[in-house]
Amino acid sequence: MTILANVLSLVVACLVGVGPIALLAALQNRRDRRATALLHRVAAELPAEALRSDLTVDVTCGLLSRSATVRLDLGRAPSTRIWEMAARLRRDLPEWVHLEVDGYLDGPQTVTRPVRLTVDSSPPALLRRAA
Secondary structure (H helix, E strand, O other): OHHHHHHHHHHHHHHHHHHHHHHHHHHHHHHHHHHHHHHHHHHHHOOHHHHOOOOEEEEEEOOOOOOEEEEEEOOOOOHHHHHHHHHHHHHHOOOOEEEEEEEOOOHHHOOOOOEEEEEOOOOHHHHHHHO
């Protein structure tokens, strides 16, 4: 009986001691895999010349939630072509992903400091009601 009690206490100690750490490691692994997959998806949408310029891509995902944020820092890149690419990217990303675009505006609306736009997609049902 004492051997069974010792084995049972060892199992309980392992579950209580190692269980939360294993759960946290599994959650972090899942988050990192989602972030990597999203980064590859965004990089596939970007033109090669944009990747060689000052464009910066940052992807963050939630640990417990499904939400994710993609940040594009355009720097001083020629904005017309890059802004069109960012609009196309918003259409191709899933609706649970927030797209934040940082950059400078050219043309008639020129500003001296960077502009940050956060673009969220609306559910299709809301678009149908508004139209």
